[in-house]
Amino acid sequence: MRRDRIRNFSIIAHIDHGKSTLADRMIEITGAVPDRSLKDQLLDTMDIERERGITIKSNAIALDYEAEDGETYCLNLIDTPGHVDFTYEVSRALAACEGVLLLIDATQGVQAQTVSNLYLALEQELTVIPVINKIDLPAADVDRVHDQIESELGLDPFDAVECSAKTGQGVEAILEAIVALIPPPADKVDLPLRALIFDSQYDEYRGVVIHCRVFEGEVNKGDMIKLFGTDREYRVEETGIFRISRIARKTLSAGEVGYVIAGIKTVGNARVGDTMTLAENPATEPLAGYRDAQSVVFSSIYPVDAVDYEDLTLGLEKLKLNDASLLYEKESSASLGFGFRCGFLGLLHLEVVQERVEREYGISIITTAPTVRYRITHRTGAVVEIKNPLDYPDPSVIDFTEEPYIRADIILPERYLGPVIALCIQNRGMNQKMHYMDPRNVELRYDLPLAEILYEFYDRLKSVSQGYASFAYEPLEYQKADLVKVDILVNKERVDALSFLSHRDRAVARGRLICAQLKKTIHRHLFKVPIQAAIGGNVIARETISAMRKDVTAKCYGGDISRKRKLLEKQKKGKKRMKMVGSVEIPQEAFLSVLKTSKED
Amino acid sequence: MNAGLYVHVPFCRHRCHFCAFMITTHRDFLADWERAVIAELLLRGSAFPETFDTIYFGGGTPSLAPPDSIGRIIDAARKHLTVSPDIEITLEANPGDLTARDLGELHELGVNRLSLGLQSTNDDDLSFLTRHHSAKEGRDAFLAARAAGFANITIDLIYGLPHRNREEWRDRLGAALELEPDHVSAYQLTYEPGTPMRRFRDKGDFTSLTIEEEGERFALTRRWLAEAGYAPYEISNFALEPRFESRHNWKYWEGAPYLGLGPAAHSFRDGRRWWNHGAVRNYVRAVDPKKGEESLTEAQIRLEMMFLGLRTVRGIRIENLPEGLLDRPRTQSYLDQGLAEMVEGRFRLTSRGLAVADGIAADLGGATTP
Numbered sequence: 008m009r010r011d012r013i014r015n016f017s018i019i020a021h022i023d024h025g026k027s028t029l030a031d032r033m034i035e036i037t038g039a040v041p042d043r044s045l046k047d048q049l050l051d052t053m054d055i056e057r058e059r060g061i062t063i064k065s066n067a068i069a070l071d072y073e074a075e076d077g078e079t080y081c082l083n084l085i086d087t088p089g090h091v092d093f094t095y096e097v098s099r100a101l102a103a104c105e106g107v108l109l110l111i112d113a114t115q116g117v118q119a120q121t122v123s124n125l126y127l128a129l130e131q132e133l134t135v136i137p138v139i140n141k142i143d144l145p146a147a148d149v150d151r152v153h154d155q156i157e158s159e160l161g162l163d164p165f166d167a168v169e170c171s172a173k174t175g176q177g178v179e180a181i182l183e184a185i186v187a188l189i190p191p192p193a194d195k196v197d198l199p200l201r202a203l204i205f206d207s208q209y210d211e212y213r214g215v216v217i218h219c220r221v222f223e224g225e226v227n228k229g230d231m232i233k234l235f236g237t238d239r240e241y242r243v244e245e246t247g248i249f250r251i252s253r254i255a256r257k258t259l260s261a262g263e264v265g266y267v268i269a270g271i272k273t274v275g276n277a278r279v280g281d282t283m284t285l286a287e288n289p290a291t292e293p294l295a296g297y298r299d300a301q302s303v304v305f306s307s308i309y310p311v312d313a314v315d316y317e318d319l320t321l322g323l324e325k326l327k328l329n330d331a332s333l334l335y336e337k338e339s340s341a342s343l344g345f346g347f348r349c350g351f352l353g354l355l356h357l358e359v360v361q362e363r364v365e366r367e368y369g370i371s372i373i374t375t376a377p378t379v380r381y382r383i384t385h386r387t388g389a390v391v392e393i394k395n396p397l398d399y400p401d402p403s404v405i406d407f408t409e410e411p412y413i414r415a416d417i418i419l420p421e422r423y424l425g426p427v428i429a430l431c432i433q434n435r436g437m438n439q440k441m442h443y444m445d446p447r448n449v450e451l452r453y454d455l456p457l458a459e460i461l462y463e464f465y466d467r468l469k470s471v472s473q474g475y476a477s478f479a480y481e482p483l484e485y486q487k488a489d490l491v492k493v494d495i496l497v498n499k500e501r502v503d504a505l506s507f508l509s510h511r512d513r514a515v516a517r518g519r520l521i522c523a524q525l526k527k528t529i530h531r532h533l534f535k536v537p538i539q540a541a542i543g544g545n546v547i548a549r550e551t552i553s554a555m556r557k558d559v560t561a562k563c564y565g566g567d568i569s570r571k572r573k574l575l576e577k578q579k580k581g582k583k584r585m586k587m588v589g590s591v592e593i594p595q596e597a598f599l600s601v602l603k604t605s606k607e608d
Numbered sequence: 609m610n611a612g613l614y615v616h617v618p619f620c621r622h623r624c625h626f627c628a629f630m631i632t633t634h635r636d637f638l639a640d641w642e643r644a645v646i647a648e649l650l651l652r653g654s655a656f657p658e659t660f661d662t663i664y665f666g667g668g669t670p671s672l673a674p675p676d677s678i679g680r681i682i683d684a685a686r687k688h689l690t691v692s693p694d695i696e697i698t699l700e701a702n703p704g705d706l707t708a709r710d711l712g713e714l715h716e717l718g719v720n721r722l723s724l725g726l727q728s729t730n731d732d733d734l735s736f737l738t739r740h741h742s743a744k745e746g747r748d749a750f751l752a753a754r755a756a757g758f759a760n761i762t763i764d765l766i767y768g769l770p771h772r773n774r775e776e777w778r779d780r781l782g783a784a785l786e787l788e789p790d791h792v793s794a795y796q797l798t799y800e801p802g803t804p805m806r807r808f809r810d811k812g813d814f815t816s817l818t819i820e821e822e823g824e825r826f827a828l829t830r831r832w833l834a835e836a837g838y839a840p841y842e843i844s845n846f847a848l849e850p851r852f853e854s855r856h857n858w859k860y861w862e863g864a865p866y867l868g869l870g871p872a873a874h875s876f877r878d879g880r881r882w883w884n885h886g887a888v889r890n891y892v893r894a895v896d897p898k899k900g901e902e903s904l905t906e907a908q909i910r911l912e913m914m915f916l917g918l919r920t921v922r923g924i925r926i927e928n929l930p931e932g933l934l935d936r937p938r939t940q941s942y943l944d945q946g947l948a949e950m951v952e953g954r955f956r957l958t959s960r961g962l963a964v965a966d967g968i969a970a971d972l973g974g975a976t977t978p
């Protein structure tokens with residue numbers, strides 16, 4: 008393929024603005040996939056992506072497009088996720104491209120991730136083509152979006168293309184704009200090989216499949232390659248490009264996006280962001296990679312049934328093969344036994360991992376309340392970072408504690424300003440900026456403790472703004488925090504997995520909520536079960552689950568027996584999802600409910 | 609073990625608001641039903657070489673079937689099954705359905721146990737339960753049955769109605785016992801899914817008793833009946849003398865074989881259970897009315913015997929308890945807390961334990977296999 012006929016681009020946007028659907032239309036129009044295999048959001052291949060209707064991982068596909076100028080172009084498309092947890096996926100994808108399509112939902116206008124993802128693209132000096140999507144909807148306000156493109160995004164509205172990813176209207180125009188506006192990759196095939204690893208995937212039969220963008224030189228089947236990060240060398244078994252599946256090609260050369268299989272056993276050895284070169288005639292410098300994904304949320308995963316520990320270990324190992332951003336290490340808990348302390352990119356990432364472990368490996372697990380990484384300065388001057396409430400030292404040895412903050416940019420219609428500001432203040436936010444994007448829409452900037460947005464800030468933001476507010480955030484420095492450790496006792500026994508760290512002013516309210524949640528989820532026992540929240544020895548909240556006094560069904564004759572047995576069998580299965588703490592059965596949901604305590608009710 | 613025959617009579621005058629049984633108010637199917645029941649008897653009878661020593665006409669409302677129809681079914685059973693000379697034949701009846709003549713005829717036919725759907729001795733209760741008979745009609749029906757020669761009469765009562773205190777229930781129970789029934793089935797009102805009663809409660813038309821109140825009523829009912837001479841032998845069943853215990857129902861609780869005829873009826877023999885189409889229309893039309901079946905594993909049979917045994921005074925023979933169960937701290941704590949006891953080589957629940965028998969069964973059942 009001639010270099011000037013190649014276009015590498017990503018589709019970026021706020022969540023749900025239609026990236027994957029637009030990718031569908033492009034695949035359809037260019038005939039990259041046989042008609043019978045077409046389905047909605049074709050590139051969202053994971054079960055969990057299909058079920059939730061969101062993209063989690065970036066996905067690449069090469070399209071052959073015959074343009075109006077009569078030439079056939081190779082368009083390497085990368086669909087990216089829109090959810091704030093997976094911003095990291097976006098930056099990886101962008102490193103492989105010369106341009107982006109920035110989608111804006113015409114009914115919603117510019118949203119927080121529209122802005123944050125645009126900045127990522129501008130940082131990499133990529134060509135940006137604004138695309139106004141969903142113009143088929145009656146609520147579409149195309150004029151407003153044109154204004155916003157100019158005033159809020161600082162882009163030229165004359166470049167903007169209007170389309171409906173659903174009906175296909177305007178999609179040809181986008182393809183033409185890609186050919187016309189996005190520059191082809193630079194011609195650097197004569198230089199020594201430098202290819203950026205932007206993703207890697209584990210294939211049971213072939214080992215690691217490296218997804219890369221070749222910037223300089225070329226790589227051929229049979230070459231010895233070297234990875235800068237590890238300095239290790241591998242023999243290339245296969246190279247090729249992505250269609251809907253992998254298509255082998257003899258060579259991958261500068262400007263192209265494709266894959267390399269080289270007998271690498273673990274994804275850890277082909278780190279995303281690393282540079283690949285040739286063993287003979289290596290390049291001297293790696294490409295500018297990108298930072299490792301930072302875990303911001305920590306939580307522990309335990310098997311409900313201790314016999315599943317081995318399977319859990321295997322499951323996490325395998326997930327890690329395809330998800331480099333998942334971090335974990337062994338730990339043990341008095342109430343839950345052996346498990347793992349894990350680091351996640353955000354709560355959605357946590358949920359995704361939890362769901363995949365349960366589904367793909369058939370293990371019931373318990374996830375403990377998520378927490379951030381605190382920094383504790385001891386009176387001795389020693390500084391430690393903790394990411395587990397159980398590691399919180401005795402308060403008497405602490406000089407001061409600090410917690411991570413984030414800067415949140417929230418975009419919302421003016422009429423929701425009141426409740427959104429109230430929500431930010433309630434979550435210990437400090438206002439930095441407020442500005443009117445247009446007479447109806449406001450952009451707010453708040454600095455907030457990360458710990459406060461962990462739980463349900465996002466859901467609450469959506470609910471107080473009836474779905475209209477959106478937010479993006481970036482990390483800030485640590486700031487001092489007044490923390491206490493709250494323990495939860497069930498039937499007088501401390502359940503260490505339920506302990507949490509809280510801002511002092513919030514401790515009682517959260518303690519009460521958790522006790523109330525537990526009361527709802529733990530079923531009645533044949534004895535009374537007290538539930539308490541305590542700081543040190545001091546009980547700050549309590550609830551009691553009264554004893555079960557009567558549960559027996561009145562009738563049990565011939566026709567009832569089978570049904571009753573099945574119920575018992577079902578309950579028995581249910582017990583597998585219960586954790587015995589002392590003589591109390593705590594259902595898995597109880598641990599989860601702690602994760603989702605709403606601050607108001 | 610001797611076998612039992614159950615015949616489901618699916619017809620009712622109307623549907624009571626609390627009832628979740630398979631019934632129909634269309635009595636035009638009566639003739640078809642009788643024909644189909646007898647056909648089913650012929651179809652299945654040969655699979656039961658056992659001697660039958662009980663027949664139970666349950667419903668629905670068996671008293672809506674003409675006595676001669678009942679007679680033909682009993683005849684067919686006598687002809688096609690091995691029947692014990694000392695057979696217990698029970699028929700459920702609603703007050704007001706049967707004339708003195710009907711009662712006499714049924715008695716003649718061999719029906720020797722009458723189960724009378726009294727439900728309450730208070731007119732407010734009866735109207736809350738949407739029963740179509742009065743307290744007086746209930747009493748009259750009882751006396752008529754006695755007069756017709758029935759020496760073994762059981763009455764059904766429902767307690768735990770909303771907005772009734774325990775004294776009110778005691779009075780109603782007392783009035784019922786004045787009739788001197790030989791046996792009492794006292795059922796706590798339950799709100800079965802899909803019933804109007806459940807809907808009204810969920811809608812907030814009335815407030816049902818709390819679990820604490822239900823527990824108290826359950827215990828008091830057992831105590832009051834025991835004090836009146838009625839020995840509890842199952843969760844809801846009480847007999848003045850052992851010979852008045854329902855021989856037929858014991859078959860369900862002890863895993864004896866039974867053949868169930870009629871819509872929705874269940875049969876059980878040799879670890880296999882099957883059941884019929886529930887809708888009368890489908891039942892009478894089917895060449896073979898069997899709708900589904902299951903073969904129980906050893907473990908499933910043990911589980912059934914366990915939870916059924918726990919509901920009765922006989923409990924479970926220790927050697928039939930799953931291995932290691934007695935050594936579990938949980939089991940031990942039931943004994944320590946007085947929820948269970950060991951009597952004559954049997955593990956059984958006490959009155960307090962019976963109130964939570966479902967929870968204990970779930971717990972012990974959960975432990976039956978690792």
Ligand SMILES: Nc1nc2c(ncn2[C@@H]2O[C@H](COP(=O)(O)OP(=O)(O)OP(=O)(O)O)[C@@H](O)[C@H]2O)c(=O)[nH]1
Pocket residue numbers: 020021022023024025026027028029048060061062063087088089090140141142143144170171172173174
């Ligand atoms: N009416 C209409 N609906 C659209 C259009 N484009 C996308 N949608 C719908 O919008 C929803 C989100 O579309 P996706 O393509 O999954 O959005 P996305 O941007 O890939 O979402 P994430 O990957 O989760 O960030 C789906 O229900 C689509 O059917 C459009 O042009 N018109």
Ligand code: SF4
Pocket residue numbers: 619620621622623624627628629631667668669702
């Ligand atoms: S009469 Fe008996 S079977 Fe018929 S509807 Fe009423 S309670 Fe149910």
Ligand SMILES: [Mg+2]
Pocket residue numbers: 026027028051061062086087088089
């Ligand atoms: Mg998507």
